[in-house]
Amino acid sequence: MSNRLETTNESLMQAYRAAGTLRAKSLGNRGPLRFDPDGQLDLEFLESYRTHGFYVFENVLDQQELKELEADVHRLQTRAPSSPKADTDTSGAPALGQHLKGKNFGWVAPLSDPVGGTLRNDGRHPVKMHEPAAPKDAPAHVLQIVLGSLQFSDACLRLYGHPQLLAVAAAINGDDFAPFNEAVWIKQPRLGGSVAWHQDGTTQWDRPDFDQDTHGFNFMAQLYGSDADNGLWVLPGSHRARADIPALVEESGSDRLEAAVPLICQPGDVAICNRQAVHGSFANTSDKLRVTLNFGFHRRESVLGAQGNGIHSQSVAYDSARILKRSEMIGYAISARAQHRPEEQSFSYQPLASHNFRWSENVRDNIQDYNLLDLGI
Numbered sequence: 001m002s003n004r005l006e007t008t009n010e011s012l013m014q015a016y017r018a019a020g021t022l023r024a025k026s027l028g029n030r031g032p033l034r035f036d037p038d039g040q041l042d043l044e045f046l047e048s049y050r051t052h053g054f055y056v057f058e059n060v061l062d063q064q065e066l067k068e069l070e071a072d073v074h075r076l077q078t079r080a081p082s083s084p085k086a087d088t089d090t091s092g093a094p095a096l097g098q099h100l101k102g103k104n105f106g107w108v109a110p111l112s113d114p115v116g117g118t119l120r121n122d123g124r125h126p127v128k129m130h131e132p133a134a135p136k137d138a139p140a141h142v143l144q145i146v147l148g149s150l151q152f153s154d155a156c157l158r159l160y161g162h163p164q165l166l167a168v169a170a171a172i173n174g175d176d177f178a179p180f181n182e183a184v185w186i187k188q189p190r191l192g193g194s195v196a197w198h199q200d201g202t203t204q205w206d207r208p209d210f211d212q213d214t215h216g217f218n219f220m221a222q223l224y225g226s227d228a229d230n231g232l233w234v235l236p237g238s239h240r241a242r243a244d245i246p247a248l249v250e251e252s253g254s255d256r257l258e259a260a261v262p263l264i265c266q267p268g269d270v271a272i273c274n275r276q277a278v279h280g281s282f283a284n285t286s287d288k289l290r291v292t293l294n295f296g297f298h299r300r301e302s303v304l305g306a307q308g309n310g311i312h313s314q315s316v317a318y319d320s321a322r323i324l325k326r327s328e329m330i331g332y333a334i335s336a337r338a339q340h341r342p343e344e345q346s347f348s349y350q351p352l353a354s355h356n357f358r359w360s361e362n363v364r365d366n367i368q369d370y371n372l373l374d375l376g377i
C-alpha cells in the first residue's frame with residue numbers, strides 16, 4: 001500500500017477511534033463487582049450485559065495479582081519458542097511446552113491479519129482486515145497468543161480460581177457451568193496483528209432452545225488496560241443472532257464497523273464478552289502493549305452432547321465424563337488460589353462438590369496438555 005493511502009487509512013482510524021471511545025463511554029456497561037453483606041453477587045450488571053453483550057468490571061485485580069501475572073506473562077514471552085518453528089527460546093534453552101502434544105504458541109506477521117477472509121476456524125472470520133505496513137526493522141513474526149495458559153503460569157491458574165469471577169460465571173451460566181478454554185492474548189506495540197471480526201460460536205445457532213447465552217462468554221482480564229488504539233472492539237447488541245459480517249463491512253464501507261465500540265479498561269479491569277457478540281481487533285499501530293488474559297465458560301447444557309467445533313480441540317461429542325475431566329482445572333485453580341490467598345473465601349464449584357482437587361507440585365504433571373480437552377462449540 002502506498003504511503004498516501006496508508007496515511008489516509010490512519011487518519012480515518014483516528015476519527016473512528018475517537019468516535020468509538022465516545023460511544024463506548026455512553027453505554028454505561030461498566031462498574032465494580034458488588035456483593036451484599038451475605039456475600040451474594042449483586043446481579044444488577046446482568047441487564048446491561050444482556051443488552052450490550054459485554055460488560056466491564058472495574059478494578060477487580062489488585063496490585064499483587066497484577067504483578068504476579070505480569071511476571072508470568074514476561075516469563076512466557078522469554079521462554080516461548082524464539083520463532084514459529086524454533087524449539088528453543090531466545091536464550092537457546094529448550095522452549096516452553098516442547099514436550100507437549102498441544103500447539104500452544106500462535107504467531108502473526110507484524111500488523112497482519114492471517115485469518116480474516118480465509119476458511120480457517122470454520123470460516124468464522126469472513127472478511128480480511130486492513131493490514132498496515134510493518135516497520136522496516138520488524139521481526140518476521142511476533143507472538144500473539146498462548147493457549148493452555150494455566151499449565152504455564154501459576155498466576156493464570158490462580159486467576160482462573162478467582163471466587164468473585166467464578167460467581168459471575170455461575171450467575172450467567174448456572175451453578176453447574178462448564179469450562180471453555182484459556183488464552184493469553186499479546187498485542188505487541190507497533191507490531192501486533194489483527195483478529196478479524198467474528199462471532200466465536202459456530203455450532204449451536206440452530207438449537208431449538210437457542211438464546212443469547214447459548215455459546216457462553218469469555219472473561220478478558222486486562223494487565224495493562226486497553227483502549228481504542230490497542231483493544232478489542234465489540235458490536236453492542238450483536239450477540240442475539242448470527243450476524244452477516246460481510247454485509248456489515250459493506251454497509252460500513254470498510255472494516256471500521258459502524259456502531260462498534262472498543263473495550264476501555266484500566267489495568268486490573270475484567271471484561272465479560274459474550275461469545276456470540278461480533279468482535280475483533282485491529283492491528284496495533286500504537287505504542288501500547290495490550291495483554292488480555294482470556295478464560296471462558298459455558299452453560300453445561302450447551303456443551304453436554306454437543307459436537308466439538310474442532311477449532312479448540314478435536315471434534316468429538318462431549319459427554320459428562322469429558323466435561324468433568326476438563327472441569328478439574330477449576331478444582332485445581334480454586335485450590336491453588338486458596339493456598340496463595342488464604343484470607344479469601346474460596347468459590348464452591350457445585351459440580352465438584354464431592355471431589356477434592358488439591359493443587360500441589362505433585363499434580364503439576366496431571367495438567368500437562370489439559371487443553372486438548374477444551375470444550376469448543
Ligand SMILES: O=C(O)CCC(=O)C(=O)O
Nearest residue numbers: 185195200232281292294
Ligand atoms: O483480544 C483480541 O484481540 C482477540 C480476542 C478474541 O477474538 C477472542 O477472544 O475471541
